[in-house]
Amino acid sequence: MRYSRQTILKEIGEENQKKLLASKVVIVGLGATGSSSAEMLCRAGVGTLILIDRDVVELSNLQRQSLFSEEDIGKPKAVAARDAIHSINSETKADAYPIDLDHENVSILEADLILDCTDNLFTRFLINDYCKRNKKPWIYSAVVGTKGMTMNFLPSNKVCFNCIFKMVEGLDTCSTMGILNTAPSAISSFQATEAIKILTGQKPSKDLIHIDLWKQTFEKIKVKADKKCTVCKGSYEYLDGKKQEIIKFCGSGTYQIKGKFDYEELKRKLSKVGKIQDAGVCFRFSAMTIFPDRVIIKAQTEEEARTMYSQVVGN
Ligand SMILES: [Zn+2]
Numbered sequence: 001m002r003y004s005r006q007t008i009l010k011e012i013g014e015e016n017q018k019k020l021l022a023s024k025v026v027i028v029g030l031g032a033t034g035s036s037s038a039e040m041l042c043r044a045g046v047g048t049l050i051l052i053d054r055d056v057v058e059l060s061n062l063q064r065q066s067l068f069s070e071e072d073i074g075k076p077k078a079v080a081a082r083d084a085i086h087s088i089n090s091e092t093k094a095d096a097y098p099i100d101l102d103h104e105n106v107s108i109l110e111a112d113l114i115l116d117c118t119d120n121l122f123t124r125f126l127i128n129d130y131c132k133r134n135k136k137p138w139i140y141s142a143v144v145g146t147k148g149m150t151m152n153f154l155p156s157n158k159v160c161f162n163c164i165f166k167m168v169e170g171l172d173t174c175s176t177m178g179i180l181n182t183a184p185s186a187i188s189s190f191q192a193t194e195a196i197k198i199l200t201g202q203k204p205s206k207d208l209i210h211i212d213l214w215k216q217t218f219e220k221i222k223v224k225a226d227k228k229c230t231v232c233k234g235s236y237e238y239l240d241g242k243k244q245e246i247i248k249f250c251g252s253g254t255y256q257i258k259g260k261f262d263y264e265e266l267k268r269k270l271s272k273v274g275k276i277q278d279a280g281v282c283f284r285f286s287a288m289t290i291f292p293d294r295v296i297i298k299a300q301t302e303e304e305a306r307t308m309y310s311q312v313v314g315n
Contacts, residue, residue: 002091003045016200017045021091023199024048024111028101028127030077032064032181033141033148034117036188039067041195042085042092049085049092050111053077054100064181102258103241106130113198114138115191121165122238122245128153128161129239132231137198141191146180146214148187151223152194152204163226164208183213244309246302255297255305261313263292270312288312 006012023046027038030053038049057065057072057080065077072080076098085094099105101123109130116127116138124140131138135155142149153161190209197204208221225232237243247256270276270285277284282291287298288308295313299305 002089006044011202012196012200016202019200020045020196021047023113024050025195025199026050026052026109026111026114028052028109028114028116028123029118030065030067030081031061031117031119032066032179032184033143033188033191034115035065035067035081036185037115037117037141037192037195038081038085038094039088040188040192042089042094044192044196045089046092046195046199048111049094050097050108051078051081051085051094052097052099052101052108053081054098064179064184066185100258101126102245103239106239109136110134111136113195115195116140117188117191120245120247122243124161124165125243126238128231129236131155132160133236133239139191139194139198141187143179143184143187144177146183147210147212148183149208149210150187150190150194151208152198152206154198154204154206157206158225158232159223160225160229160231162231163229164223166226166229180213183211186211186213244306246305248302253298253300255299255302256294257297257305257309258294259309259313260293263290266290266313285312 003017007014007017025041025046027034027049030038030051034053038051042049055077057068057075057077059073062068062070067081067084078096078098082094082096085092097108103126106126109127114127114131114136116124118124127138131153137152137154140151140153140161194204208223210219210221211217245258249256267276267283274285282289289296295309297305297308299308
């Protein structure tokens with residue numbers, strides 16, 4: 001009964017409904033697009049959802065992130081999303097992972113399909129590496145302002161994410177661009193539809209989709225593989241942990257680099273070579289503020305920040 005309105009569709013039917021119930025989908029990022037896609041797939045009867053997000057719910061999220069309500073403020077998004085999914089469809093098994101996806105925990109992506117609903121390029125390159133190496137399909141999505149993009153990356157396609165978006169630059173953390181709440185929900189409708197096609201073994205789109213909700217424009221862009229793409233040639237720098245996540249903070253010439261190092265040992269070492277200011281949870285050394293899991297660096301360019309990081313912290 002629950003799925004009767006979609007099993008009568010010629011595109012779905014009883015057989016494909018069984019395939020959805022047997023499917024496992026990972027959703028990385030539970031903001032607006034992730035919320036909508038998770039909700040659509042659980043209502044459509046996808047059997048297992050793995051929900052990954054490193055953030056907690058904030059008041060400013062409620063304008064667009066449909067799985068959350070005021071009582072969720074302060075809760076990890078992954079946990080709040082799981083509880084919402086369970087209350088919508090108790091037949092869907094949902095697991096919450098309030099973690100920061102990186103090369104060490106990336107095996108959590110093991111599933112039939114991965115949905116990229118993140119807001120950062122670092123995670124997308126990591127997902128691309130993982131899916132290329134393990135021959136898994138994934139669906140990219142990105143939304144800003146009134147616009148959005150989405151594209152399927154399938155093992156059978158020649159083009160990968162790195163072929164198109166090679167140059168990763170420090171991602172601005174400032175939320176000054178804003179977001180219209182209809183844009184992620186529209187992109188999610190495309191993403192969840194393609195997910196249903198992929199999970200039921202039907203032919204998904206190969207094009208990059210670009211929409212502007214405000215201008216009512218829709219483009220299907222043909223993209224080509226890059227013959228020089230390093231990922232397509234089998235080099236997985238993100239998966240191998242050779243790339244550090246770098247975030248550029250708005251307008252201040254400040255960069256954040258995440259990394260794994262022995263904090264106490266580094267503090268001891270640096271206190272011998274120069275002056276450090278210990279602030280308890282972190283310490284300052286020259287133009288750097290060092291936390292146990294990351295370093296904030298004042299620098300002119302991303303390259304300079306990377307160089308300072310490798311000179312002081314190492315790789
Ligand atoms: Zn490629």
